[in-house]
Amino acid sequence: MIDRLLEIVGPKGIITDATDMHPYLTDWRERKHGNAICVVLPASTEEVSAVMKLATEMQQPVFPLGGNTGLCYGAVPESGNPEKPGIVLCLRRMNRIREIDVVSDIVTVDAGIILAEVHQAADKVERQFPMHLGSEGSAQIGGLISTNAGGTAVVRYGPMRDLVAGLEVVLADGRIIRDLAALRKDNTGYMLRQLFIGAEGTLGIITGAALKMFPKQSNSAHAWIDVASPADAVKLLASFRSTAGQFIEAFELVSASQYELVKRHIDRVRIPFAALPEWSLMVELSTSDVHTDLDAMMGGVLEAGLEAGLVRDAVVATSQQQAEEIWHVRHSVSEANKKEGIGVVHDVAVRTSFVPDFIAAADKLSAERFPQATTQVVCHLGDGNVHYILMFSHEYWASVADKDAFALEVERAVHDVGARFNGTFSAEHGVGRKLPEELVRLGDPLRYELMKQVKLVFDPENRMNPGVLLGK
Amino acid sequence: MIDRLLEIVGPKGIITDATDMHPYLTDWRERKHGNAICVVLPASTEEVSAVMKLATEMQQPVFPLGGNTGLCYGAVPESGNPEKPGIVLCLRRMNRIREIDVVSDIVTVDAGIILAEVHQAADKVERQFPMHLGSEGSAQIGGLISTNAGGTAVVRYGPMRDLVAGLEVVLADGRIIRDLAALRKDNTGYMLRQLFIGAEGTLGIITGAALKMFPKQSNSAHAWIDVASPADAVKLLASFRSTAGQFIEAFELVSASQYELVKRHIDRVRIPFAALPEWSLMVELSTSDVHTDLDAMMGGVLEAGLEAGLVRDAVVATSQQQAEEIWHVRHSVSEANKKEGIGVVHDVAVRTSFVPDFIAAADKLSAERFPQATTQVVCHLGDGNVHYILMFSHEYWASVADKDAFALEVERAVHDVGARFNGTFSAEHGVGRKLPEELVRLGDPLRYELMKQVKLVFDPENRMNPGVLLGK
Numbered sequence: 001m002i003d004r005l006l007e008i009v010g011p012k013g014i015i016t017d018a019t020d021m022h023p024y025l026t027d028w029r030e031r032k033h034g035n036a037i038c039v040v041l042p043a044s045t046e047e048v049s050a051v052m053k054l055a056t057e058m059q060q061p062v063f064p065l066g067g068n069t070g071l072c073y074g075a076v077p078e079s080g081n082p083e084k085p086g087i088v089l090c091l092r093r094m095n096r097i098r099e100i101d102v103v104s105d106i107v108t109v110d111a112g113i114i115l116a117e118v119h120q121a122a123d124k125v126e127r128q129f130p131m132h133l134g135s136e137g138s139a140q141i142g143g144l145i146s147t148n149a150g151g152t153a154v155v156r157y158g159p160m161r162d163l164v165a166g167l168e169v170v171l172a173d174g175r176i177i178r179d180l181a182a183l184r185k186d187n188t189g190y191m192l193r194q195l196f197i198g199a200e201g202t203l204g205i206i207t208g209a210a211l212k213m214f215p216k217q218s219n220s221a222h223a224w225i226d227v228a229s230p231a232d233a234v235k236l237l238a239s240f241r242s243t244a245g246q247f248i249e250a251f252e253l254v255s256a257s258q259y260e261l262v263k264r265h266i267d268r269v270r271i272p273f274a275a276l277p278e279w280s281l282m283v284e285l286s287t288s289d290v291h292t293d294l295d296a297m298m299g300g301v302l303e304a305g306l307e308a309g310l311v312r313d314a315v316v317a318t319s320q321q322q323a324e325e326i327w328h329v330r331h332s333v334s335e336a337n338k339k340e341g342i343g344v345v346h347d348v349a350v351r352t353s354f355v356p357d358f359i360a361a362a363d364k365l366s367a368e369r370f371p372q373a374t375t376q377v378v379c380h381l382g383d384g385n386v387h388y389i390l391m392f393s394h395e396y397w398a399s400v401a402d403k404d405a406f407a408l409e410v411e412r413a414v415h416d417v418g419a420r421f422n423g424t425f426s427a428e429h430g431v432g433r434k435l436p437e438e439l440v441r442l443g444d445p446l447r448y449e450l451m452k453q454v455k456l457v458f459d460p461e462n463r464m465n466p467g468v469l470l471g472k
Numbered sequence: 473m474i475d476r477l478l479e480i481v482g483p484k485g486i487i488t489d490a491t492d493m494h495p496y497l498t499d500w501r502e503r504k505h506g507n508a509i510c511v512v513l514p515a516s517t518e519e520v521s522a523v524m525k526l527a528t529e530m531q532q533p534v535f536p537l538g539g540n541t542g543l544c545y546g547a548v549p550e551s552g553n554p555e556k557p558g559i560v561l562c563l564r565r566m567n568r569i570r571e572i573d574v575v576s577d578i579v580t581v582d583a584g585i586i587l588a589e590v591h592q593a594a595d596k597v598e599r600q601f602p603m604h605l606g607s608e609g610s611a612q613i614g615g616l617i618s619t620n621a622g623g624t625a626v627v628r629y630g631p632m633r634d635l636v637a638g639l640e641v642v643l644a645d646g647r648i649i650r651d652l653a654a655l656r657k658d659n660t661g662y663m664l665r666q667l668f669i670g671a672e673g674t675l676g677i678i679t680g681a682a683l684k685m686f687p688k689q690s691n692s693a694h695a696w697i698d699v700a701s702p703a704d705a706v707k708l709l710a711s712f713r714s715t716a717g718q719f720i721e722a723f724e725l726v727s728a729s730q731y732e733l734v735k736r737h738i739d740r741v742r743i744p745f746a747a748l749p750e751w752s753l754m755v756e757l758s759t760s761d762v763h764t765d766l767d768a769m770m771g772g773v774l775e776a777g778l779e780a781g782l783v784r785d786a787v788v789a790t791s792q793q794q795a796e797e798i799w800h801v802r803h804s805v806s807e808a809n810k811k812e813g814i815g816v817v818h819d820v821a822v823r824t825s826f827v828p829d830f831i832a833a834a835d836k837l838s839a840e841r842f843p844q845a846t847t848q849v850v851c852h853l854g855d856g857n858v859h860y861i862l863m864f865s866h867e868y869w870a871s872v873a874d875k876d877a878f879a880l881e882v883e884r885a886v887h888d889v890g891a892r893f894n895g896t897f898s899a900e901h902g903v904g905r906k907l908p909e910e911l912v913r914l915g916d917p918l919r920y921e922l923m924k925q926v927k928l929v930f931d932p933e934n935r936m937n938p939g940v941l942l943g944k
Contacts, residue, residue: 103710103825104856126714148659159657162634175918184855185631185821185899187620187670188911189941190923194666198659215717238575242598245687245760246718288717292764349657353575383656384576427657439660446647451662453929457922469661 001058005040005087008050013093015039024088027076028068032433034077036063039088045168045176045207051089052205053174061086061463062172064201066143067114069135072432074147074200074468086463089205091142097121098208105213106165106182111142111206118211127213130157134334142206148198150428155382156249157214159428161197166210169196169203172459182210195454200430201465203458220249220286221294222323223302226277226313230356230379233281236301236310237352237381240283244297250284251382252330253355258376258389259329265339266332270325272315281381282330284323333378337389342397343376344390344410348418349427352384361417362388369413372396385427388414415442436471473530477512477559480522485565487511496560499548500540504905506549508535511560517640517648517679523561524677525646533558533935534644536673538615539586541607544904546619546672546940558935561677563614569593570680577685578637578654583614583678590683599685602629606806614678620670622900627854628721629686631900633669638682641668641675644931654682667926672902673937675930692721692758693766694795695774698749698785702828702851705753708773708782709824709853712755716769722756723854724802725827730848730861731801737811738804742797744787753853754802756795805850809861814869815848816862816882820890821899824856833889834860841885844868857899860886887914908943 005014015021016038024039026032037060042048055062063077065088079086091112098108102125109118115129115136122129131144133151143149145167150159157163165182179193196203227233233253240248256276262269263276285294298316305311317323337343350358359377366375373390390410392400400406415425415438425438440448455462455470466472477486487493488510496511498504509532514520527534535549537560551558563584570580574597581590587601587608594601603616605623615621617639622631629635637654651665668675699705705725712720728748734741735748757766770788777783789795809815822830831849838847845862862882864872872878887897887910897910912920927934927942938944 101823101825103706104823105713106823150657150659154657159659161663177918177922178916179919181894181896182823183821183894183896183899184824185622185626185852185857186896187622187631187898187900187902188896188907188915189903189919190671190675190926191633191666191669192919192922192926194663197663199662203662215713215715234575241577241687243687243760247761288715289719289764289769291768292761296763297761349655351573351576351578351654352656353573380657385657422653422655424653424655424658424660426659427655428659430659431661435660443660444650446649447651447661447664450649450664450929454662454664454926457925457929 001054001060002038004054005038005051008054009040009042009047013041013043013047015041023068024065024090025077027070027073032073032076035085036077036088037085039090041090041093043093045170048089048170048205048207049174049176052170052172055087055463056173059461059463060084061466063088063465064146064205065090066140066146067135067138069139069143070147070432071429072434074430074432075143076433078433078467080467080472091207092140094207100125102127104182106210107213108180108182108210109141109208111140111208113141115139115141115144122213126216128216129211130214131160131163141209145197145206145209146199146201147430152250155251155380161194163212164193164197164209165212167193167196167206168208170205170207172204172461172464180208180210200432200469202455202469203464215288217249217286217288219290219292219294220284220323221298222317222326223283223298224272224315224326225281225283225302225311226273227279227281227310228312229279230359232310233279233381234352234356236281236305239305240301243301244285247285247287247294247297248283248382249286250282252282253377253379253381254280254282254330255377257374258333258378261340261376262329262332262336265336269329269332273313277312282326337376337391341391341393344392344407346388346411346414347385347427347429348388348414348423348425349383349385350418350421350423352381354421354423355379355381355384355386358386358418358421358423359388361420362414365413365417366390370410383427412438431469433468436469440471473526473532474510476526477510477523480526481512481514481519485513485515485519487513495540496537496562497549499542499545504545504548507557508549508560509557511562513562513565515565517642520561520642520677520679521646521648524642524644527559527935528645531933531935532556533938535560535937536618536677537562538612538618539607539610541611542615542619542904543901544906546902546904546937547615548905550905550939552939552944563679564612566679572597574599576654578682579685580652580654580682581613581680583612583680585613587611587613587616594685598688600688601683602686603632603635613681617669617678617681618671618673619902624722627723627852633666635684636665636669636681637684639665639668639678640680642677642679644676644933644936652680652682672904672941674927674941675936687760689721689758689760691760691762691764691766692756692795693770694789694798695755695770696744696787696798697753697755697774697783698745699751699753699782700784701751702831704782705751705853706824706828708753708777711777712773715773716757719757719759719766719769720755720854721758722754724754725849725851725853726752726754726802727849729846730805730850733812733848734801734804734808737808741801741804745785749784754798809848809863813863813865816864816879818860818883818886819857819899819901820860820886820895820897821855821857822890822893822895824853826893826895827851827853827856827858830858830890830893830895831860833892834886837885837889838862842882855899884910903941905940908941912943
């Protein structure tokens with residue numbers, strides 16, 4: 001097979017050495033290791049198509065890999081069949097901007113391009129591509145689309161699903177769907193494109209994408225607000241939506257228990273309150289219009305909030321530096337938690353209106369069943385997405401015999417709480433190889449049945465990222 | 473079958489009298505007539521499910537009908553099999569607001585509710601549901617979702633596809649998908665919901681929907697701008713997007729030939745220019761923030777446009793009345809055209825950047841092949857959606873022997889021009905029973921093949937609105 005692949009992609013397009021292959025076979029946190037015949041790096045859509053045809057002929061599975069920044073092991077190759085280990089397909093050599101259409105606000109790219117490069121390309125034409133997440137320096141567009149990535153700007157622009165205007169996809173058998181016209185309106189049948197977004201590589205290989213660009217934001221206001229409870233935060237969100245709805249760029253809710261950890265472990269953190277707020281609401285408003293007085297808008301909502309008893313105290317940034325200081329605290333959460341202990345992190349989403357009840361119920365569960373843990377809440381409140389964290393000390397964790405089983409016990413318990421509020425166990429991280437059993441356990445059986453049938457339409461032999469999403 | 477249906481829906485839920493059935497079997501323009509055993513009006517999702525199970529047992533097709541406002545005969549029942557004429561299913565008795573969640577900005581409704589009632593419900597809680605089209609007083613949400621309706625606010629809020637947060641769907645065999653949790657984020661597999669949106673009733677019966685609400689706009693600015701060409705209009709759009717991008721609520725381009733007809737046939741039309749602009753650009757900016765000076769923003773773009781030679785003249789409304797007068801002209805187009813003659817209207821969309829070339833090419837085609845016609849352009853420029861119209865006098869039309877064949881000849885010729893610019897022949901009106909052959913002729917064969925296979929997953933016996941979209 002390797003000789004045949006060499007004919008298609010040339011010597012630059014294939015990796016067979018075990019050491020060189022290692023980073024392509026292992027998730028970035030080095031928690032899960034896979035196996036494959038080789039890593040293939042095609043340089044064009046036609047090469048991808050030829051590789052897929054060869055894989056079909058050889059009956060080998062194909063494991064697509066983007067920037068390898070996932071959290072659910074969706075990019076770790078694991079065929080489950082020693083005779084057919086399959087190949088890893090990585091598009092990092094396909095990393096061009098194909099076209100920028102400023103008038104139509106569309107940038108068309110190869111799927112292997114890194115998110116940060118798309119940011120730069122849009123910036124050069126006075127536009128923005130509004131997806132921002134921690135891994136933007138290494139995550140590739142193809143992977144971000146396949147996982148329907150989220151990030152901090154979802155509250156305003158939606159997840160990747162809302163940012164894609166067109167796709168080019170190579171199917172399991174090598175046929176190519178060219179859907180890059182990027183029309184704002186097209187009512188000629190079923191929206192197949194949306195099936196590939198969030199399919200985690202199980203329906204086809206995304207080789208190109210047309211992405212929506214947006215006006216650049218040149219004006220912003222930032223506040224750190226002290227609120228008494230998630231319920232008050234939710235009321236304040238409704239108030240912000242009424243008067244400043246279209247300007248909300250970020251709306252994050254964080255528990256005092258979380259910021260205690262940031263204070264403890266991170267240098268140069270400035271808390272602009274005498275005592276840490278019990279609940280911190282961090283709000284950014286922004287707009288492309290330089291004349292809009294966002295500080296006044298922010299002040300108006302906060303004053304009304306003070307009068308209504310929803311706001312206990314608030315700090316509005318008066319300089320770019322102050323704004324950066326506020327967000328530095330928020331962005332230090334992961335680093336602080338890594339230093340504190342072992343965090344079992346959840347990715348539940350419920351409707352925003354259910355967030356307070358979900359947090360209360362999760363707190364009750366944790367106190368009763370896992371009293372060894374402290375709990376932290378980091379919540380994208382505008383999206384109803386709660387990263388509920390149970391933090392165990394290194395000491396305690398060392399004493400747990402079967403760590404995987406214990407983590408699973410914690411996760412299932414919290415997912416069950418989410419399900420009570422019609423929530424999902426995976427808001428933005430995906431299913432991957434980590435959560436297929438939760439999908440069976442908690443998902444709608446009818447939807448699951450239909451998903452399996454849709455899978456058969458696109459990949460009847462189950463050779464596209466087998467084991468991911470739908471399990472074995 | 474009628475007795476069995478009576479058991480399910482009761483006497484209020486069934487119509488069998490030929491006269492009473494007539495409006496349910498005929499499109500609203502009375503151009504196409506269908507046939508069915510009876511009209512069924514279920515009062516609940518469970519009744520819909522029971523009806524579908526019965527239809528499965530009896531092997532009868534089912535023709536869903538919303539408010540009957542479509543333009544492509546997608547709601548005219550026509551089984552093609554005299555022994556199995558099928559039943560019409562209309563949900564107008566299912567017309568409740570099920571729930572309003574202001575905090576999460578979600579309104580959940582029965583599919584039979586009329587769009588204008590959703591507007592009112594949102595308005596009552598200080599929000600808006602931003603879909604606006606001519607038929608909003610009679611179009612039902614289920615039909616609007618099934619046809620992925622557009623309207624005048626697409627430039628800002630997107631088509632129905634972007635406004636749906638959840639669906640309840642009854643499948644052909646009566647199974648019910650309950651997907652109304654309306655989460656902003658959920659990455660647990662394939663986005664099946666998007667398949668039903670725009671499927672024109674061929675995959676299942678939409679019985680309920682969770683819709684996104686938005687902040688109310690309480691501040692707006694309106695301008696009628698005289699531009700020399702579509703190319704200048706496009707440049708001006710780019711300029712508006714750079715400085716006022718997030719405030720654009722409407723961006724319409726209309727040819728002088730079109731407004732001549734409005735002047736000729738409509739009373740109380742005020743043209744605020746000495747002579748009709750060759751091309752009229754009609755722009756609305758709006759926001760929920762009362763302090764934003766939209767007039768200044770509009771003025772800024774127009775001044776820069778004047779300096780750059782893109783704007784020849786412009787009128788900015790200084791009162792609500794003036795604004796209404798401007799939009800009255802735009803909204804009088806259909807009425808004027810009806811009085812003028814027989815208009816063959818197209819619903820092409822291309823990327824906005826291709827709009828000028830498309831219009832030029834369509835003009836060339838019309839002049840060469842259909843010199844009897846005058847041509848009018850009504851364009852949702854922000855969406856790249858061009859309603860290109862060839863207008864024939866009543867006299868000429870009377871002389872055409874085979875009117876259907878002639879109209880088809882015109883349509884195909886204009887669709888071919890659209891296809892040269894990677895455009896679609898149906899931007900917002902859909903395919904229905906009118907354009908399935910165009911879908912075969914102009915669509916991607918691979919996409920068509922996949923659509924047929926997806927259809928088989930949801931409706932293996934082809935009993936859901938057979939003949940619509942995918943043809944016989």
